[in-house]
Amino acid sequence: MSIRLPKPFLDKMERLLGDEYGEWLVSYEHKRRYGLRVNTLKLTQQAFLRMTPWAERLTPIPWTSEAFYYEETDRPGKHLHYHAGLYYMQEPSAMVPAELLQVKPGDRVLDLCAAPGGKSTQLAAKLQGVGLLVSNDNARERTKALAKNIELAGVRNAIVLNEEPAALAGAFGAFFDKVLVDAPCSGEGMFRKDESMIAQWEKHSVERCSLMQRDILKHAAELLAPGGTLVYSTCTFSPEENEAQIAALLTARTDMEVVPVEPEYGWMSGRPNWASTEAAEAQGEPAPDLSPEAVRAVAGTVRLWPHRVAGEGHYAAVLQKSAEESEERPAFDADGESRASGTAESRSQSGRLNEKAASEPAEAGGRGGKDGRGGSGIEQDKLRSRRESGRDKDRGRHKPGRYDGTISETDTLAMWRAFSARTIPDASAWPGRLTAFGSRVYLQPEGLPALAGLKLVRAGWYLGTAGAHRFEPSQALAMGLKKAEAALALDLDADGEDALRYLKGETLHIEASRLEGTAVDGGPASGHVLVCADGYPLGWGKWSDGMLKNELAPGWRRMS
Numbered sequence: 001m002s003i004r005l006p007k008p009f010l011d012k013m014e015r016l017l018g019d020e021y022g023e024w025l026v027s028y029e030h031k032r033r034y035g036l037r038v039n040t041l042k043l044t045q046q047a048f049l050r051m052t053p054w055a056e057r058l059t060p061i062p063w064t065s066e067a068f069y070y071e072e073t074d075r076p077g078k079h080l081h082y083h084a085g086l087y088y089m090q091e092p093s094a095m096v097p098a099e100l101l102q103v104k105p106g107d108r109v110l111d112l113c114a115a116p117g118g119k120s121t122q123l124a125a126k127l128q129g130v131g132l133l134v135s136n137d138n139a140r141e142r143t144k145a146l147a148k149n150i151e152l153a154g155v156r157n158a159i160v161l162n163e164e165p166a167a168l169a170g171a172f173g174a175f176f177d178k179v180l181v182d183a184p185c186s187g188e189g190m191f192r193k194d195e196s197m198i199a200q201w202e203k204h205s206v207e208r209c210s211l212m213q214r215d216i217l218k219h220a221a222e223l224l225a226p227g228g229t230l231v232y233s234t235c236t237f238s239p240e241e242n243e244a245q246i247a248a249l250l251t252a253r254t255d256m257e258v259v260p261v262e263p264e265y266g267w268m269s270g271r272p273n274w275a276s277t278e279a280a281e282a283q284g285e286p287a288p289d290l291s292p293e294a295v296r297a298v299a300g301t302v303r304l305w306p307h308r309v310a311g312e313g314h315y316a317a318v319l320q321k322s323a324e325e326s327e328e329r330p331a332f333d334a335d336g337e338s339r340a341s342g343t344a345e346s347r348s349q350s351g352r353l354n355e356k357a358a359s360e361p362a363e364a365g366g367r368g369g370k371d372g373r374g375g376s377g378i379e380q381d382k383l384r385s386r387r388e389s390g391r392d393k394d395r396g397r398h399k400p401g402r403y404d405g406t407i408s409e410t411d412t413l414a415m416w417r418a419f420s421a422r423t424i425p426d427a428s429a430w431p432g433r434l435t436a437f438g439s440r441v442y443l444q445p446e447g448l449p450a451l452a453g454l455k456l457v458r459a460g461w462y463l464g465t466a467g468a469h470r471f472e473p474s475q476a477l478a479m480g481l482k483k484a485e486a487a488l489a490l491d492l493d494a495d496g497e498d499a500l501r502y503l504k505g506e507t508l509h510i511e512a513s514r515l516e517g518t519a520v521d522g523g524p525a526s527g528h529v530l531v532c533a534d535g536y537p538l539g540w541g542k543w544s545d546g547m548l549k550n551e552l553a554p555g556w557r558r559m560s
């Protein structure tokens, strides 16, 4: 075996696995498998297979719809279709938790430990743009990748937060139909995929992770609406972080129960005997005080072992909160509109959820980078620093069109409307709430409660920024559009030179005849062009007289 596994880890696994230990150990001599998931927000599986050069070497991942094993040598991360967000590369076992959550359009979904966003993009695809996705991670740096992956996937109905679960529980209460806790863990199941996890394991003990998980799960349960479903998952083997966590939660909350998962596809059932004494004793600790029913119930959770499935080690539990009939709440209609209900009102009176406040620029703002495109800024902090420096004190008093570092939200929205009327004619009919935070414009999902006091990374679908003379559309806007929505589009061949040059940030010579559509005002075809590859957006360009100025945001360019 080339991987050097720590002796205490091996000793513990031998104790736990008994006869199966040898088989498990041999799995480290096999190569890991690679997976990708088609982004069905952008295209169907059939369309993907038709246009993918290595389609014949793909084989389906049995537990996930629209997902495939690929050959490492095909390097899908290098292909232009990756830059168009047509698929997400994800470890095959890591696709299980979001699949088990059974999200459907219209749900309110919380991904509590979401960075870098593999599962959030999977959940967003299940929503198909209808309902709400709140993606959260408490690690500020990691939320940058999270926001970018959500934007690359073209998600229009998500917000991204950078919060502790306790703060979310305080702000939202029992709001979400579906909650995913893909918990921070000791990562034992990932040693084959990523050897750097071994050093992490030695640093962050199982015990420390267990404490974090217990706290996260406690608040996750509070965030779940009556009748809602929670999936808890880890990529580790240690029972303290798996069965023992679920048994402890069930002991503490009698309103929650395990929804048994069928151990198909080579998955194995959770181990009740690992929930209590054995795991704790293996750590030299007293057994926690668990109810016998709770311990028995973990038999309905699942383990994915690398010697049993074509994927890395994982654990998942599906839990349901009992429904309380008196609890009504606003729900999303199939068209994404929300229906008001008594509960929303009473929550708003209690000061926790306040629909009006959600449309006010309470917490987010900032220009998000020099070019105003905001590849990855933490908006709240920027607004805070602007306010502290007093630069916001004259907000709303500047002359429209003259950018003096401030711009009123009314003018910001007017600039968006003028821009979108020319560039994306149907934008005015999009469902959601158009909101300006300073000079930045967002489309927020309907039914979003107040975000006041929460650290926002993305307050919704970020559409762009009002500047001194014009509105600058965002990269997120481009990625969330369909080619047909743009008044002017340029469709490049993904295998051609122009597409690669565009991705590198170069200016292109493009004859007028290659542009699709016409300028809406009937004038000459000039202005913002949605640049696509094989029909799927890559970013913006600005066309005039045969030249396409490259407007691809710097953080989105391909360097090699």
Ligand SMILES: C[S@@+](CC[C@H](N)C(=O)[O-])C[C@H]1O[C@@H](n2cnc3c(N)ncnc32)[C@H](O)[C@@H]1O
Pocket: 094, 112, 113, 114, 115, 116, 117, 118, 119, 120, 136, 137, 138, 139, 142, 163, 164, 165, 182, 183, 184, 185, 212, 216
């Ligand atoms: C296993 S990773 C999540 C992977 C992610 N679900 C995905 O599919 O891409 C666990 C994440 O939990 C985050 N985390 C750790 N403690 C947290 C806490 N108290 N609240 C929220 N997130 C936390 C970590 O920053 C890390 O990004």
